[in-house]
Amino acid sequence: MFKEILIGLLAVISILYFIKLFRESRFNFLLRNKQKQMRVINTNVNFKRGTLVKALVPAMTIALVLLANPGVEYNKFSNTNPNVKIAEINSKSDIMSIYKDFQENIKNDGYFGRGVILEVEKETEALPEMTLDNSESMPTEKADDYSETNLQVVGVDEIDNVKTDGTFIYSISDGKVVITQAYPAEELSVYKSIKYNLEEECVEENCYSEYPSGMYVDEDYLIVVVNKNTRVNWKYYEEKKENEDDSVRNMIMPYWYGSSDTAVYVYDKEDNFELVSTFELSGNMIGTRKIGDNLFIITNEYVNYQAMEEDENLDVLPTYNIDGEEYTCGYEDLIYIEGTDPYGFTNIYGIDLDKSDVDLETILGSSSHNIYVSSSNIYTIDHRYHFFGRLEGLITDASENEELTTISKFSLNDHEVELTATGEVKGYPLNQFSMDEYKNNFRITTTTGWGENVLNRLYILDEDLTEISVVGETKEDKIGKPEERLQSTRFVGDIVYLVTFERTDPFYVFDLSDPQEPKKLGELEITGFSSYIQQIDKNHVLGIGFEADDDGRTTGLKLSVYEIDYDTVDELGLIKVEEIHKEVIGNGEGSWNWASVTYNHKDLMFNLNKGILGFPLSQTITDGKLWRHQSGFLLYDFSLEDGFKQIGYATHGVEDYNDYVYKGLYLDHNLYTISNHKIAVSPLDDVENFIKIIELVE
Structure with missing residues (x-):
């Protein structure tokens, strides 16, 4: 009884303090005409921040008690970061408790969750259909020199929609994987095609379809990753007359009402591309890498909480299927990171392609599409919510509290995956190049805020994802000028290159050789900005992005070569950085240009030794009367001495979008351009003069 009375008195006192401080804070807020969110700063206020914190301690303590989840125990995982709390899950009730607490807390911040997800039964579908167009003999000739996928990390392969092994070109056309004999050029022809169930097929309650997302190719296998979609067949329910109150039929149509899963088909090249293994993985693929014979797939899948609430015997857990045999993740195999979105599972699958074995690590939480993979670790990121933003808004900048990224680190031992550390940074990374692992440290760049509140940060974390140092926290070490946001990052060993942009393009070079004290070496300010940067050698960097006028309006595409002279230092102690070559593909009154390479590094074909650089454009x-659209492959002769010299622009036609070129490869001295319906080959020094062009459609 005494305990309850004490808690009640503390609650009353805390509420009175809170009301008083709220009014005082609101008064100062109105005087300063700040943003809608209340905040208290150190100047021109009538009370100290420390006083506010002490006054709010009882209220915050009670709030923590009331909001705590009694059914889930946190910090059971041996995590070294004190800011990130981990909960192990042992039962369905643990998941439901986490979901309900999160839903209530986040709703109070104005976020109302997601639509209803219907449970759909997944049926075994027919395997992909193989067609053989040229089966008399297996080609064996191979080019001596051929394109490889442009990778972020050497030895860590990335999925792509076009691959080559020097003999064949593997491409995706109208939902088929087409295997084309590419070498020698004169014998260019379709060898095989693998057809998937692109057109939706409906069987009673459900409808099914699938589409290849991309491929890997090595000496032994062609590996095709396929997106499989299942949705509710509304027509089936409309036709049911037995139950006029059928809940599914009456549900609101805008709600998402299906599932997306991932399949991996493995074909043996030595056995004439015979299908040897099939893996079906629950969840929609958000990332994948291949290291040697081990394939890693990261998926997200939504958790059907409504169905779990309605059926106490229903378990909704990640599953996978190996050649028809199904396996299910157990509740005891799940963990949850406090404050992350619990609406889905993030599944990290490790697949041994030789042994057809699968390892699965699952987190309750939805990671983003940005992942980073080194030769020994996978890093996933997720947005993290603060549940006490309205209280913290009185003490600190609420926007800072809301823009947090949680990092999860998974160690790789062959195909086995294990969560080993979690960490947290302020802000959001831009893309996969915002992250890097070097000498056991993890480096990441992030951005928070908008307008005058923008802050760009560079973090260095140790192997336990504990902060070693950060650049960009103060005005003295700010990255970029006011309102400038990070546009690109590239880590190369002890060096990182950064590009920010608002009106001009500051290009920065930082030395990270001492993780405790990162040092800015040099900078350059020019018009436009590079959205993708790639080191050519120690002293030269390639930039691909956009040209801009003095007001920051983009005026076309731009290719740049930056030269970094480490031996020339100015009076401020900064090394010399200059743009030595520039090529602008301008947008005029009668033209507009667009290139996927500005955001997809795998569309860049670059070989310094061959002196070539190219990409789809x-x-x-318009001629003033009619507009004409075309897409081709733009190829340059390139050298560090002479820069960019255009060789030609290879197109497949201008009338049909199926003829738009989306990839280019080289095999020996020839360029191969690929569109949805065609592959063409031409000499590298005369790309508009085709040796041969073939149709990929039947």
Whole structure:
């Protein structure tokens, strides 16, 4: 009884303090005409921040008690970061408790969750259909020199929609994987095609379809990753007359009402591309890498909480299937990171392609599409919510509290995956190049805020994801000028290159050789900005992005070569950085240009030794009367001495979008351009003069 009375008195006192401080804070807020969110700063206020914190301690303590989840125990995982709390899950009730607490807390911040997800039964579908167009003999000739996928990390392969092994070109056309004999050029022809169930097929309650997302190719296998979609067949329920109150039929149509899963088909090249293994993985693929014979797939899948509440015997857990045999993740195999979105599972699958074995590590939480993979670790990121933003808003900048990224580190031992550390940084990374692992440290760049409140940060974390140092926290070490946001990052060993942009392009070079004290070496300010940067050698960096005028309006595409002279130092102690070559593909009154390479590094074909640089380029052109659209492959002769010299622009036609070129490869001295319906080959020094062009459609 005494305990209850004490808690009640503390609650009353805390509420009175809170009301008083709230009014005082609101008064100062109105005087300063700040943003809608209340905040208290150190100047021109009538009370100290420390006083506020002490006054709010009882209220915050009670709030923590009331909001705590009694059914889930946190910090059971041996995590070294004190800011990140981990909960192990042992039962369905643990998941439901986490979901309900999160839903209530986040709703109070104005976020109302997601639509209803219907439970759909997954049926075994027919295997992909193989067609053989040229089966008399297996080609054996191979080019001596051929394109490889442009990778972030050497030895860590990335999925792509076009691959080559020097003999064949593997491409995706109208939902098929087409295997084309590419070498020698004169014998260019379709060898095989693998057809998937692109057109939706409905069987009673459900409808099914699948589409290849991309491929890997090595000496032994062609590995095709396929997106499999299942949705509710509304027509089936409309036709049911037995139950006029059928809940599924009456549900609101805008709600998402299906599932997306991932399949991996493995074909043996030595056995004429015979299908040898099939893996079906629950969840929609958000990332994948391949290291040697081990394939890693990261998926997200939504948790059907409504169905779990309605059926106490229903378990909704991640599953996978190996050649028809199904396996299910157990509740005891799940963990949850406090404050992350519990609406889905993040599944990290490790697949041994030779042994057809699968390892699964699962987190309750939805990671983003940005992942980073080194030769020994996978890093996933997730947005983390603060549940006490309204209280913290009185003490600190609420926008800072809301923009947090949680990092999860998974160690790799062959195909086995294990969560080993979690960490947290302020802000959000831009893409996979915002992250890097070097000498056991994890480096990441992030951005928070908008307008005058923008802050760009560079973090260095140790192997336990504990902060070693950060650049960009103060005005003295700010990255970028006011309102400038990070546009690109590239880590190379002890060096990182950064590009920010608002009106001009500051290009920065930082030395990270001492993780405790990162040091800015040099900078350059020019017009436009590079959205992708790649080191050519120690002293030269390639930039691909956009040109801009003095007001920051983009005026076209731009290719740049930056030269970094480490031996020339100015009076401020900064090394010399200059743009030595520039090529602008301008947008005029009668033209507009667009290139996927500005955001997809795998569309860049670059070989310094061969002196070539190329990428797909789309154009919209008008003669003043009619607009014409085309997409081709733009190829340059390139050298550090002479820069960019255009060789030609190879197109497959301008009338049909199926002829838009989306990839280019080289095999020996020839360029192969790929569109949805065609592959063409031409000499590298005369790309518009085709040796041969073939149709990929039947």
